Amino acid sequence: DQQVKQNSPSLSVQEGRISILNCDYTNSMFDYFLWYKKYPAEGPTFLISISSIKDKNEDGRFTVFLNKSAKHLSLHIVPSQPGDSAVYFCAAISNTGNQFYFGTGTSLTVIP
Amino acid sequence: EAGVTQFPSHSVIEKGQTVTLRCDPISGHDNLYWYRRVMGKEIKFLLHFVKESKQDESGMPNNRFLAERTGGTYSTLKVQPAELEDSGVYFCASSQVLGPGTEAFFGQGTRLTVV
Numbered sequence: 611d612q613q614v615k616q617n618s619p620s621l622s623v624q625e626g627r628i629s630i631l632n633c634d635y636t637n638s639m640f641d642y643f644l645w646y647k648k649y650p651a652e653g654p655t656f657l658i659s660i661s662s663i664k665d666k667n668e669d670g671r672f673t674v675f676l677n678k679s680a681k682h683l684s685l686h687i688v689p690s691q692p693g694d695s696a697v698y699f700c701a702a703i704s705n706t707g708n709q710f711y712f713g714t715g716t717s718l719t720v721i722p
Numbered sequence: 723e724a725g726v727t728q729f730p731s732h733s734v735i736e737k738g739q740t741v742t743l744r745c746d747p748i749s750g751h752d753n754l755y756w757y758r759r760v761m762g763k764e765i766k767f768l769l770h771f772v773k774e775s776k777q778d779e780s781g782m783p784n785n786r787f788l789a790e791r792t793g794g795t796y797s798t799l800k801v802q803p804a805e806l807e808d809s810g811v812y813f814c815a816s817s818q819v820l821g822p823g824t825e826a827f828f829g830q831g832t833r834l835t836v837v
Contacts, residue, residue, distance in 0.1 A: 612764060619762075644825060653726070653813055653828030654765070699765060708778050708820055709755065712765035 616713035633700030726829035747816030
């Protein structure tokens with residue numbers, strides 16, 4: 611029973627263009643969402659987060675959008691750079707929870 | 723400040739053997755989590771410690787897995803006896819506080835291969 615879903619296992623984008631990574635969730639109790647980035651042979655590193663009271667959070671080239679009614683969030687990377695090539699995991703936590711629920715990840719390749 | 727460290731980085735063992743994974747969280751982080759990623763699937767929760775106490779071990783697959791956190795510092799995850807389906811990458815993470823607004827810091831993972 612996967613509560614956080616990333617339906618695109620991979621994505622290729624040209625350098626300089628926008629990368630859009632999508633994430634859907636099923637549990638309406640989730641109220642905090644995070645994106646993690648993972649390089650091969652490394653652990654996931656925190657990238658950006660958003661609280662359910664917001665619909666947008668921006669940090670430099672990274673913006674996360676949250677649509678609570680659709681139970682959908684997305685990560686936008688603009689402009690995309692080759693160093694952004696990695697696996698991106700969406701994660702969620704509820705206000706009563708003690709565990710992060712992760713998606714299966716989307717492998718992003720930014721083509722120079 | 724040192725991050726979350728895990729040892730070993732790789733382990734290859736035969737079915738039926740025992741393996742112990744170790745995690746050293748970030749100093750001062752009371753919350754320690756074990757996660758596992760199997761064959762490109764999602765990163766799945768195993769258990770959560772608050773200091774030395776198991777807060778939630780609902781994700782532990784079965785009683786072949788035993789986790790401990792001595793003195794609320796480092797943690798070990800023992801698999802005994804290991805089975806083929808235990809292969810995967812085991813991640814440890816720690817956080818200072820709990821709940822929304824928290825980010826968990828992950829170690830580099832231990833890749834376990836059971837043959």
